[in-house]
Amino acid sequence: MDQAETDALWAVAESVAEAARRETLKYFRSRELRTETKSADFDPVTVADRAAEDAMRRVLAERRPQDAVLGEERINTSGTSGLTWVLDPIDGTRGYISGTPTWGVLIALSDETGPRLGLIDQPYIGERFMGGLGRASVSGPLGETRLGVRATTVLAEATLFTTFPEVGTEEEGAAFRRVASNTKLTRYGCDCYAYALLAAGQIDLVIEAGLAPYDIHAPIAVVEAAGGIVTDWTGAPAHGGGQVVAAATSELHAAAMALLAP
Secondary structure (H helix, E strand, C coil), X not given: CCHHHHHHHHHHHHHHHHHHHHHHHHHCCXXXXXXXXXXXXXCEEEHHHHHHHHXXXXXXXXXXXXXXXXXXXXXXECCCCCCEEEEEEEECHHHHHHCCCCCEEEEXXXXXXXXXXXXXXXXXXXXXXXXXXXXXEEEECCEEEECCCCCCCCHHHCEEEECCCCCCCHHHHHHHHHHHCCCCEEEECCCCHHXXXXXXXXXXXXXXXXXXXXXHHHHHHHHHHCCCEEEXXXXXXXXXXXXXXXXXXXXXXXXXXXXXXX
């Protein structure tokens, strides 16, 4: 893929992000925002989720009709190019409906081997983390800087994030706690923003379970472009979802994996 093709793909990705920004900001912190649940255990969805994905898909239908689209809220569409746009219009809907600015818009372009580029966008703060196809950068209120993970190699010096304290099943939660008990600091609740912080060199580890592909494609691309490592809990590729461990260094990744093993 030459530079012109790469630039064109990034231009599309950013146009998709802009479309999602407009829709998500229309409803964020609105007292009129209504929430539905997609399952009995409260899996929330809002008009903002659906409107944002619709807007994202309209951009792709116009700019990249040859590509497939996999999204959280709408039916997947097939393509002819071998490339798939993987979309999560609001990753962290629980945070979105609570008014916290730690949700994000996830956009990835993937082939059969996994993500080629990824974008984590936080519309309210105005931060955009981009990784893959030659890019590893974040832009926002403080300007634009290069992404880069920290050099932490020892669990006792690491900051660990996950979204839910339960971390999946009882067995998965126990495995997570084995790692957490050996780290300096454990924090909860940031959804995709935790991966952005890892790529920006602010934290060291993210460990999660029960993810869907649209939850992790973009974070994989961003973290790997920043020099980090993302796998499942066995060390295999993580773009299929499920269990995920993202680490700043290979040493930290190995230490976490050793404690996650049954």
